[in-house]
Amino acid sequence: MKVLKSWLQDYLKFNTSNEELAEKLSLCSFPVDSIETDIDKNIVVAKILAIKEHPDADKLRLVKIDDGENSYEIVCGASNIEVGQLVPFARPGSRVGDHTIKEAEIRGVKSQGMLCSELELRIGDDHTGILILDNKFKLGRAVGELLDSDAIFDLDITPNRGDCLSHFGVAREISALYSRSIVRPPIKLSMSGKQITDKVSLKVNDITACPQYMARLIEGVKIAESPDWIKKRLDLVGISSINNVVDITNYILLDLGHPLHAFDADKIDGDTVVVRRAKSKENIESIDHKQRKLAQDNLVIADAKGPIAIAGIIGGVRSEITNSTTDVIIEAAEFDRRVIRKSSKLLGLATEASHRFERGIDPGGVEYALNKAVKLISEIAGGKISFGILKHGEKGQSIEIDINYAGINKLLGTNLSAHDIDSILRRIGCEIKEGRAIVPLYRSDISIWQDLAEEVGRIFGYQNIDMKKVTTKRVKNENIFFKFKEMLKDILIENGFSENLSYSFIRNDEIGIYHFAKSNLLKVSNSCEKEDLYLRPSLIPLLLKTISKNQSFDRISVFELGSAFLKNREKFNLAALCCGKDADRILDKSLQALLKKTRSGTLTKITELDQRTKDMLKIRKRKCFYFELCVDDLNSNSRLAKSEIKYKVKFPDIKFRTVSKYPSVVRDMAFIVNKNIKVRDVEKTIYSLSQNIQMVELFDEFPSDKFGKGNKNIAFHIYLQDLKSTMKFEESDKIITAIRKTVTKIYKAKPRDF
C-alpha cells in the first residue's frame, strides 16, 4: 500500500528523514518495500574536490566533484561553495523540476551535470546558492532518500494490521513508535433543508452480518471534476480520478481506512434502503459493467426493485453516481469480515473496500468517516447536508484482556516492569484499568495476552532482547530411516552417479508413455496450467527426461530418491538410470552395491529402455538402463544394525559456476603427462584460464609405458559456454589454444590430437 508523506503529515508532523522512518517502520511495524521521492534518484551526494575560475566567464566557476564512483567537472554560478563540502549533483539524465539534465557546454567548457539549490530540489525557497549537505552523508547516495522531501512509501502491511490500511492509521502507528500523540480534528457539519428520514428510511435484516449502518443525504450537488489537490493525492497513491463525489469516497478510504459508498438518491426505488442477504436467482450489474449472479452468501444493499449494491464490495450500476446526479446518499457501515470474505470469494472479486473489511475496519470510526466525507462533498461539490442520519446499531464493546505481566516477560525473555509494559500498551492505544488492557476497537488483531506480548516486544525492540542459551538433551532415538535414505545416496554417488531432483507432477503424455492407470493416481483439481496434473507414482518418467537434456554427455548416470504417490500410499522410491558405454554393467554394479551394503535381499530388476520409448522421449543414446525400488521396503528388508547406518557429513567448499541458458560447445583434449601429476591440479589450471569454461570433465586416465616410461594419458571433455549468447567456434578455439599452451608449459605435457 502506498502512502504519501505529506498526507501523513496532515495528522502528525515529523522531522525524521525518509530513510530513518522507513527503517523504524521495518524494525517495529512492517516492511517498507520502497521509497519514491520527488527528487530524482539520479541526484546524488557528491564531494567538491576543487574549484577553479571559468576561463571565459567572471561569474562562473569550474567545480570538480566526486560522487563516489567517478569525478566530474561542473560549470556552476554559485558563490557559496567550498572545497570539501558535500552537495547535490544532478547527473545527466536526471530530472530537476521540469527539465532533464544533459551534458552541456557553458561558455566553451563542458559541464557534466548540475549542482542543485534547495529551490531546484523543491524542498525549500532558497535559491541563493547550492544546497550544502550534511557531511555525514555517503557519496553516491540518492539525495531524495536523505532529505526531507515529499515521498511515497510503499508499505507491505501484514494481514493482521487492518488498522494501518490508511494514512491516518499509518500516522497513528508512527505516533506510537515515537511516543507522540495524534488527534483527529472534530468534524462540524452545518445542515439545512429536510430530514433524511423524509426521503428514505433504513431496514437492516441481518444484524449479525451488519452490526452498524449509517447514511446521510446531501441535496443539490454538482458532479464535476475533482479539485487538483484531491486528484494529485489519489494519483500519487495509485487511484484513478472519476468525479468529485466518487473521488471523495475513495479519498476517505485512503485517508481514514473506511470504505464508503455513494448512491444516487433519486435512483432508489421506493423509500427504504434494506440491508439483507441476497435471494437465490437475484443478480446485479456492478459498476464495472459485469452481470453478477448472487446467492445467500452475498450481503446486499437493496431497494424495492432488488439489490443496488453488493455490501462491502462493489456498487451497482442502477444507483451509481452519474453526471446528472443531484442528490447523494453516502453510506458508511460495519460489515462482518467473514461475511464479506465469503461473499468476495464467491464472486471471485476483491476490491479496496472488501480488502479492508476482511482485515478489520475501525468500528468506532464509522461516523467520523461518514461526516468527513459528507463535509468534503458539500464543500467541493456543493449541495446541502440534510438533517438527521440513518442509523442502525452501535459500535461494539472493546475487548478487555488481563495483562499477564509475568507471561509477557517469560515469552519475550525480558525483565520489564509492569509500569513499562503498561506504558507501551498505552502508546499503542490501550487504556489500562486495574491490570487489564482495554484494547482500542481499531486493533481487531489483539485478543489474547500473547498479542499484547507482541506489541510490547516490537515497541521495546527485538534487538534489545538478549539471547538465551537453549539447553536440551541429546535425542535418544535417532531417526534411523532418514540415515538409511542418506546412506543409499552415498552408495550410488560413490559409484559415479549424480543425484537429481525433479518435480512431483506428471502429465497426460507421461501417463500414456508409461501406461499408468489413472484410477490409481492422485490428481490435482485446481491446476493453474492448461494441462491436467497428476502426482507421480514413479520417479522414472522425470528421471528419463534428464537424458534428452544432457545430449552432450556421452555417459549419463543419474539417480533420484524421493516421494512417489499412489492413491492410498505415499512412499520413498529410489530410481537410477545409466546410458552410454557399459551402461548395464555400471548400473548392475551399483545395484549390487546397494543390496550388499544394506544387507538386504530385495531384488529389483534392471530394465532396458525400449526403442519405442526412446523415440518418444527423443533419446539418441545407444543403450539406456534403469531400475527403481521402494526405499521403505528396502529398509524393512535390511539386516543392518542401527550403528552401521551412517552417511557422509563433511563436504568440500564448492565454487559454483553459473550454467548458461545458451548451448555449450564441448571440445575434447588429451595430454600425456608424468603419472604423478594430479588431475585436480590440471583441472584447476584449466578453469583459471577463462570464465567461459563451465566444466572440465575427466573421461580417461590411463598410465602406460607406451606413452613413455612413468607417463599416463589424461583426457577431458571441456564444456565451453557464454552466459550471454551461444558460444562461437572461433571463441572456443581461442580458449582451447590457450589451454593447450598453458598445460603443456606448466605440466611439461604432450598434447594429443583428436
Place this chain on the structure above:
Amino acid sequence: MSTGSYHPSTIFIREAVTILKEMGFDLFEGPEVDNEWYNFDAINMPDDHPARDMQDTFWLTDGKLLRTQTSNCQIRYGKKHKPPFAVMVPGKTYRNEATDARHENSFIQIEGLYVDKNVSVGHLKFTLEHFFKKMFGNDAKTRFRPSFFPFVEPGFEVDVYHQGEWLELLGAGMVHPKVISNMGIDPKKYSGFAFGMGVERMLMIKYGIDDIRDFRSGDLRFLKQFS
C-alpha cells in the same frame, strides 16, 4: 571413472541436520499429501481468514492437498510426543504458482520447533544466531523484524547478515497457544518457538545461484558441480 555428485539440497539438509542435532533437535519426516486440518486448521489458518490468501494451494480431487509448509508434520510430531522436545522437519512443500526465474511451485523447506516450559524469544534468537554462524561463518548475524504468520505470536521475519548485506531469509515466531493446544499440549504450561526456511533460497545465497529453476533442471552441467 567420473565421480558422482550430490544434489546441493542434500548437502544443505545434511549440514543443517548436523548443526541442529548437536543442539538437541530430533528429525521427523511426514506426508507430503495431507488433509486440510493438519495443513491449515491445526496451525490456526481457518478458511475464513485472509491469511489463507498468503498461499496458493494444490488441491487434489480426493479433497486432500499437497502441503504448503512442513508444519503439518510439526503438528503430527507434537501430538505424539510429550514436551520438552525439539524437532526439525525437512521436506518438499508446494505452492500453486506460476514459475519464473525466482519462483517455483515446489520447494524444499526445513522447519524447526522447540516446546518446553518458559521458551522465549531470547531462546529463538540464540538458536538462529548459532545456526547461521555455523552455516555461513562466524561473521553471520541475525536481526528480527515484526511479521505475521497465523501460527505464531509474536511473529518475525529474520534477516541474516552475510557477505556485507542483510538478507531476508526466514520466518519464525513463538508458537500460537491455539497451535500448541492442537498438538494436545497445554499452552498454559508450555510455550515454544518455531522457524522455517526455504532450502533453495539458502542455496542461491550460499553458492550464488540466480535461477531457482536450476535445482530441478536435471542439467548435469549444474548437478555435477556438487561433487
